[in-house]
Amino acid sequence: GQQVMQIPQYQHVQEGEDFTTYCNSSTTLSNIQWYKQRPGGHPVFLIQLVKSGEVKKQKRLTFQFGEAKKNSSLHITATQTTDVGTYFCAGPRDSNYQLIWGAGTKLIIKP
Amino acid sequence: DTEVTQTPKHLVMGMTNKKSLKCEQHMGHRAMYWYKQKAKKPPELMFVYSYEKLSINESVPSRFSPECPNSSLLNLHLHALQPEDSALYLCASGGVGFLNTGELFFGEGSRLTVL
Numbered sequence: 001g002q003q004v005m006q007i008p009q010y011q012h013v014q015e016g017e018d019f020t021t022y023c024n025s026s027t028t029l030s031n032i033q034w035y036k037q038r039p040g041g042h043p044v045f046l047i048q049l050v051k052s053g054e055v056k057k058q059k060r061l062t063f064q065f066g067e068a069k070k071n072s073s074l075h076i077t078a079t080q081t082t083d084v085g086t087y088f089c090a091g092p093r094d095s096n097y098q099l100i101w102g103a104g105t106k107l108i109i110k111p
Numbered sequence: 112d113t114e115v116t117q118t119p120k121h122l123v124m125g126m127t128n129k130k131s132l133k134c135e136q137h138m139g140h141r142a143m144y145w146y147k148q149k150a151k152k153p154p155e156l157m158f159v160y161s162y163e164k165l166s167i168n169e170s171v172p173s174r175f176s177p178e179c180p181n182s183s184l185l186n187l188h189l190h191a192l193q194p195e196d197s198a199l200y201l202c203a204s205g206g207v208g209f210l211n212t213g214e215l216f217f218g219e220g221s222r223l224t225v226l
Contacts, residue, residue: 033214042201043154045214088153096167099215101153 002027004091006102014110019076021105023089030092032065032072033099038085046074046087076107084109114138117202117218125226126192132221134185134202143185144215145177146201154201154217160185192225199223 003026013019023032031050035043047056049065049072056063060083062075076083086106090099115136124130136143142161146154159167160179174196176188185202199222205215 035215042199042217042219043215044217048214090153098156098159098167104151104153106151 002093002095002100004089004100004102006089006105008105009103010106010108012108012110013079015081016078019079019083019107021074021087021089023072023091023102025070025091025100027094028069030069032069032089032091034063034072034074035088035090036085037088037104041085043088079107079109081109083107115202115204115216115218117200117221119221120219121222121224123224123226124189124192126194128192129188129190131189132187132200132202132223134187134218135183136185136202136204136216137183138204138216139182140204140216141182142205143179144203144205145175145185145187146203146217148199148201148220158187189223192223194225197223197225 004023006023011019031048033048034046036046037043047063049063052069053067054065060077064073072089074087084107086104088104089102093100118133122130142159144159145157147157148154156169157171158177163179163182174191178186199220201220202218203215205213
């Protein structure tokens with residue numbers, strides 16, 4: 001069946017280091033969305049990418065959508081404690097347009 | 112702050128109890144969703160309402176019964192749940208109809224514990 005795979009599952013970084021999470025879809029996606037969920041919180045929409053090769057920036061966050069629209073990445077430059085949480089990618093399922101979610105990447109800041 | 116409001120925030124119930132989760136949004140979205148989220152997992156879709164009609168049921172057991180009284184409200188009625196149903200239940204709204212054309216707005220969730 002259609003799948004969205006996300007790696008890594010966890011990433012431990014020192015504050016100030018960079019962070020990257022990657023998503024790969026088994027099929028071409030019409031769009032991909034990214035959400036952030038803080039510990040104990042709920043998912044919050046970050047961005048939607050629609051175009052092949054699209055790159056969008058939000059301050060220290062850079063989102064990319066691959067040329068084939070099957071992969072995407074989120075890169076955070078110089079992480080801060082406020083970046084802690086789990087980052088999910090999600091793309092629409094072919095059959096009913098509902099989101100298929102990646103497993104999430106948990107960003108942990110080392111003390 | 113979230114524009115989707117869920118109550119209660121926490122709920123503990125026995126396996127013979129009947130309870131309801133409630134969700135309200137005033138953003139004019141015509142699609143509303145129930146998701147279930149277990150610890151360290153992504154949200155898992157349960158139901159989608161589009162224009163107040165149930166459009167998607169992801170093979171959810173009948174002990175979960177959704178209801179959409181109007182375009183702003185969504186309920187999830189719970190009856191005879193099992194301990195493995197303990198999870199965070201998230202309501203979301205968004206888009207037009209059930210087509211995923213845009214972002215989902217999630218409520219803060221109702222954390223359910225079944226004893």
